[in-house]
Amino acid sequence: MAYATTRSLLHRRAIFPPLLSRRNLSVSATADSQLDSNHDPSSSSAPDHSMESSNGDDAIFVKTRDKTSVTMPTSFMTGSIVGKRFYEQVTTRMADDGNGWTVMLDYRTLKTPSKRPMKLPTLGLAKAIAAEWEYQQKDGIRPFTMPLMKLVCTALERVPVTRAKIIDNLMRNFHQDLVFCRFPGDSDLTKGVLEKQEEKIDPILQWVESEFGFKPVTYSSFFVGKQEEGLTKEIEILLKKTNDCQLASIDAMAAAAHSLIIPLAIFRGRLGIEEAIELIRLEEDHQVDRWGLVEGGHDVDIADLKVQISAAVVFLGLSQRI
Template sequence: MNRASELWKCLRKGRLLIDTCNDVPGRLSSVYTTRLSSLSSSSAFSHVVDRPFSQAASAAKDNPEALKEATAQMPVSAHSGPSIGRRFYKSAYAKEASDGDGYLVMLDHRTLKTPAKTYLKVPSLALAHAIAAEWEYQDQDAIRPFTMPLMKLTSTAIDKVPKEREKIIQNLLDFFHTDAVCCRHAVDSPLGELQAEIMNPLLDWIEKEFGCRPSHSSSLFVGNQSDEVVEALRKALKKTNDWQLAAIDALSAAAKSLVIALAVSRGKLGIEEAIQAIRLEEDFQIEEWGLVEGGHDIDVADLRCRIAAASVFLRLF
C-alpha cells in the first residue's frame, strides 16, 4: 500500500496521538487524540474533536499493547520515506539514563539510536514515552519512519541542529522575505480582506514581541524585509536551544512562514489556529471551486500531522 493510500485509510478511521502524559509540572498533563471525521464534504476536514485519553499514561508505562490499540491507524505524513525493514523488537519503552541525565528509549534490551548512531537521549520522560509509543505502533511487517514524527524531530535536534545551527537560522531568515503571512492578495479583494483579518494580528504580535513590524505586500515582486526586522528575528532564533530550533524549522517548512512558526512556538497560536492561518488561501479557493478528494484532504491531514507533531514536541522536552 503506498503512502497516499495508507493516509487516506487513516483519514477515514484514524486517531492521531498528539500528546503523552507524565504528570510533570510544566509539561502536558493529559493525552489527546484527534479523530478525523469522514471527508464527504468540502468542510469536513475542519471537524476535529480533541478529547482527553486518560488511560494512555498508564498504558505507555505498563501496557504497550493497550497503547498501540489506543493509537492505531494514526494519520501520518504522506511526504516521507518508505519502510525500513521488519519490526525486530517485541516492545518499546522509556527509562531513565544510567547517569541520571535524561531519558532513553529502549527496544527490548537495545538502546535506541539516532540515524547518526548517537544514543537518543531526551530531556523529559514524557518525550521518551511519546517516542516509545511511536515505535510500539509499528507493525510486524514493516517499520515506517513516516509514522514517527517525534522521532524525526528528536533526531534532527540531536544530529543536525548542533552542527548546522547558523545555516538553519540563515535559511529561515532568507525565506522570511517571502513569508506567507506577508505576501497578500490585493487589500480590496475578498481574500485580501480575509488575509488582513487573520494575518494582521500576527504582525501586531511580532511587533509587540520583538519590537519591530514586518511589512506586507500584494505585489508580485515582494520586497525584502527591513534589516531591523531580520536582525530582531535572528537574535530571537539564536536564543533558542537545539530542540526549539528543530521544531521552529519544521513548523516554518510546513507553514511556509517563520511568523507562524514563531507564533506556535511561543504559544500565540494553537494547532487549529495555525492550520487555519496556513490554509487560508487554499480554503478560500475550495469554498469557491470545491474540494478534490484524494488531493486537498490528504494535504490537510499531512499538514495537521506536521504542525501537531512540532507543537507537541515543543511541550514535551
C-alpha cells in the first residue's frame, strides 16, 4: 500500500522527537540571609537536613548550613516523586540586579540546573512557577505537575547552547509535517478523515501561503513530499528570529503535535489551544468516533496532549515582556 496515514504514521516514525534532553536536570536553591534577619543559614545552629531515596541516583540533598541547595535527580523530569517538600513558603521577588524576577523557597533562591539564580523575564511567569512549587504536597514533589518549571529550565539552560541544533531538528522534519499529510480518498476507511482534513486543515494551509508567500504541497505517499525551498527558508528565518523562551515553546509544541506549522500558527496568533488540539487529533478522534474510546489509552493521550500544548502556550504568553 503506497499510502501513509496521517498522525498514526507520523507517531510511529517519531516525527519531531523532543530534542531537549530530560537527563541531568537539576534545580538548586541558595540561602539569602537578607531575606530573613532571624535566620542565618551559615549559623551553626541552622538545621542540617538530608533526604535520600533508596536509589542513590535519585537522591535529593537539602543542606542548610554554609549553603542551601536542592539538586533534583533525573527523575525530576520523568515523573517520579523525588522527595518530600522541604520548604514552607513560596514567594517571588525582583532579582538583585533589577533584571527579572526570582522565586524563593523560604529563604532559598531557586536556581537553574547550572546553579545560577533563576531570573525570569516577567513577574507573571515567576508567579506561575511559584504556584507550581506551592502546589507540591508534604509527602513528595511531583515533577509531572510542574510543566512550566520544565520549560523554564529548557529555555534558560538548554536553548542558549543548543539553539542551532533545535532549529536544524525542526527543519529536518519540516517536510513531514502533520498538516502536509493527506489520507487517500479512495477508501471507505479513510474518506471521512480526508473530508475533515480538507475542512479543518485547508484553512491553515491557506494561512501559510498568505503568511509566508508560498503554497504548501500536500501528499499521501509513504515517501512524502518536499516543500518549496522558498517556504522552507522563510520558516527557518522565523525560527532564527525567536528568543530562547519562544523557541523552547515552539519546540515543545512541535514535539507534542508532530508538526511545526501548528506551533507557528499559535505563535502568530492564527490558532488557539483547542483548535490546535483538534487538528493534532483529527485522525484519532475520527477513529474514536467510529470504534469507541479506549479507557486508559485514548483518554490518557488526550489529557497528556492538552497539558503539553497548554503549558507551552501559557509559557509563551507569560514569558513575553509587554
